[in-house]
Amino acid sequence: MKQFWSPNSINKNKAMVENLQSHGVITSDEVAKAMEAVDRGLFVPDRSYAYVDSPLSIGYNVTISAPHMHAMCLELLEKNLKPGMRVLDVGSGTGYLTACFAFMVGSEGRAIGVEHIPELVASSIKNIEASAAASPLLKQGSLAIHVGDGRQGWGEFAPYDAIHVGAAAPEIPEALIDQLKPGGRLVIPVGNLFQDLQVVDKNSDGSVSIRSETSVRYVPLTSREAQLRGE
Incomplete structure (x- = not known):
């Protein structure tokens, strides 16, 4: 996975965002504001590596994605993350991207x-509670994290304007397409050994359009038991 800077050259959240902007990964002001407001250092096990453009292990055989991948997904979903909209984050991990989503929908x-x-x-x-940008949203209930099988989505607040999946599925789960609002967008890595980041747009008639954005490498979207076994 390409790195946009050396590990020792970035040590602050704002500088991380500015580097992503300078390399054209972030073009949206709203995405930049969200990533500046939500300090990635609060959401990784070792803060000294928080701003390095690399995925990091968070235990349980999973990782937090590299900053440029989070930025890419935020950019792809930006039009579906306007104030008042609903977003689902499947495989929310440390809560970082969910907090960015929450900041954008307000x-x-x-x-x-x-x-x-x-x-x-x-x-x-706990990470979200430590974030000045995200903690108030958690307290008021507009941001929430639940234990569940993300392959089934979260029906309570469906349909969603945006759905993000942070692990690679062998195929797109039908439940997630069903929970997507007409006009909504799903971003999901699809594949096994070889994976593509796919962008799924639901049309007004309920049909979907699918395109591949880029090749990626994510941990698999699987059961909790298989994940803990490292499968």
């Missing part, structure tokens, strides 16, 4: 994270 919107490792859900809530 107090009138709703951001839901679903993660099947209870320990990660508990730690992600």
Whole structure:
């Protein structure tokens, strides 16, 4: 995975965002504001590596994606993350991207994270509570993290304007397409050994359009048991 800077050259969240802007990864002002507001250092096990453009292990055989991948997904979903909209984050991990989503949709919107490792859900809530940008949204209920099988989505607040999946599925789960609002967008890595980041747009008649954005490498979207076994 391409790095846009050397590991020792970035040590602050704002500088990380500025580097992503300078390399054209971030073009939206709203995405830049969200990533500046939500300090990635609060959401990784070792803050000294928080701003390096690399995925990091967070335990349980999973990783937090590299900053440029988070930025890419935010950019792809930006038009579906306007204030008041609803977003679902499948495989929410440390809660970082869910917090960015919540910041963008604001107090009138709703951001839901679903993660099947209870320990990660508990730690992600603590991470969010430490974030000045995201904590108020958690307290008021417009941001929430739940334990669950993200392959089934989260029906309580469906349909969603945006759905993001942070692990690679062998095929796009029908439940997620069903929970996508007409006009909504789903971003999901699809594949096994070879994966593509796919962009799924639901049309007004309920049909979907699918395109591949780029080749990626994510951990698999699987059951909790298989994940813990490293499958």
